[in-house]
Amino acid sequence: MGAWTLRRRLVVVVVALVAVVAAAMGTLSTLALRSSLTTQLDEKVVAAHRRTVDGPTFGSAARGGDEVVVPPPPVGGPYRPGQEAGTVTVEQPAGTDPADLAPAQAYTITDDGSSIALDEAQIAQLLALPTGEPVTVTLGGLGSYRALSSTAPSGTTVTALPTASVTSTVTSFVAVEVVVAALALLVAAAAGLVLVRRELRPLDRVVGTANRVARLPLDRGEVVLADRVPARDTDPATEVGQVGAALNKLLGHVELALGARHESESQVRQFVADASHELRTPLASIRGYAELVRRSPDEVPVSALQAMSRVESESERMTALLEDMLLLARLDAGRPLATEPVDLTVLAIDAVTDAHAAGPDHDWRLDLPSEDALEDALVLGDDHRLRQVLANLLSNARLHTPAGTAVTVRVRRSRDQVVLQVADDGPGIPPALRESLFQRFTRGDASRNSATGSTGLGLAIVHAVVTAHAGSITVSSTGNGTTFTVTLPAAPALSRT
Ligand SMILES: Nc1ncnc2c1ncn2[C@@H]1O[C@H](COP(=O)(O)OP(=O)(O)OP(=O)(O)O)[C@@H](O)[C@H]1O
Ligand SMILES: [Mg+2]
Secondary structure (H helix, E strand, C coil): CCCCCHHHHHHHHHHHHHHHHHHHHHHHHHHHHHHHHHHHHHHHHHHHHHHHHHCCCCCCCEECCEECCCCCCCCCCCCCCCCCCCCEEEEEECCCCHHHCCHHHEEEECCCCCEEECCHHHHHHHHCCCCCCCEEEEECCCEEEEEEEEEECCEEEEEEEECHHHHHHHHHHHHHHHHHHHHHHHHHHHHHHHHHHHHHHHHHHHHHHHHHHHHCCCCCCCCCCCCCCCHHHCCCCCHHHHHHHHHHHHHHHHHHHHHHHHHHHHHHHHHHHHHHHHHHHHHHHHHHHHHHHHHCCCCCCHHHHHHHHHHHHHHHHHHHHHHHHHHHHHHHCCCCCCCEEEEHHHHHHHHHHHHHHHCCCCEEEEECCCHHHHHHHEEEECHHHHHHHHHHHHHHHHHCCCCCCEEEEEEEEECCEEEEEEEECCCCCCHHHHCCCCCCCCCCCHHHHHHHCCCCCHHHHHHHHHHHCCCEEEEEEECCEEEEEEEEEECHHHCCC
């Protein structure tokens, strides 16, 4: 019953209750009917008994010492006037042996009004009954009877009437009851189903609202939670209404909180963007002055020249860092990107050419779609940013793998997507980094950073640019190499083929 719906449970409970009530009522009314019918039958038995006791005795048996001679009973009819079919009568004059009773002293009336004699066993059974009150007795071969026995000085008289009429009335009453109860159960089940459905329909609407909200992307950007449980389902007088009202309250609360969070995030982003932007100008001046000093080597001592060259290189590094931070802040702000057709094949060729120049010790390879399928690698996007994606991935393959490593750039069309892969057979990404690889400032071996100029923003930018293009990036890395897979939607105009 644990996994049953509330609907089913309610209907089953209603039906079970109706069944219990019907069974109780049926049992009680059946018992009452039986007892009242038995009382009526007993009254008839008493009346018939009185008529027998008060009436004449047949045969020549002695009664009270006098020889009473009564005319023989009519052939094929009741021995006594007014005896109805089924009546059983036994008259044993005092002092006689039950086995000697004449047919006229122990008989029953059949349905057609004639009489038949009782056998010895039946007579013995009836004469053994207690006297005074009607009792139930089952006569061998005849069935169940209510019998009244009385003893007088003249002898013993027993009168019995069959209980068949009581039994058949009770049986048909029970049959009617069962049919009525079955109908009542059907009606209760149907009505329960309809009612429960109708009462719980508002709950479905509340669930629908919750599900729609659950499908909304709430993790970034400005979130508008316009969806609410309809007003008619928020009546606090009903339980479902309380749930609906509570959900609305929760949604309002969440919307406010998300709004506040978005607001403060925007402020931080704006600050980072502004700060990066503002720092570019003084940095450019520092670089300029350092260069100026370096170009006039005769006027400054050698140690100062060395220091100036360090200042120059560090300010270049800082400029690159600022550019990265500015780009990330802008991508975070959801600034619209350019959407021009960009051929990833061309980008791949250019990027590999540059990488070859920067890292001649690596083995650079290109794996492009066949000539006639070139147009298949077209995507809509920002040429400059997509070049940056490739440049970052290739610079990683160059900087984080030893000389001699083979790096393959692969471009493929797969249905309505263009897949770009950068695979190397280097030592792989350290396992500790893999979880947070695309997060900002995640980088390996910190000691190398100043030498390589590594900041840990490269893959964060790749991720942000790819996401801004509605694409996705995955990485698989083992001890034998690393593969970055970028998937971008193909330019729609050409995805017809
Ligand atoms: N192809 C690769 N093979 C091995 N390690 C890699 C590879 N690509 C990335 N990594 C590891 O992932 C880290 C994060 O790379 P990411 O490009 O984000 O930062 P970075 O290269 O260290 O710095 P930046 O690119 O900002 O100059 C790297 O420091 C490096 O340890
Ligand atoms: Mg990098």
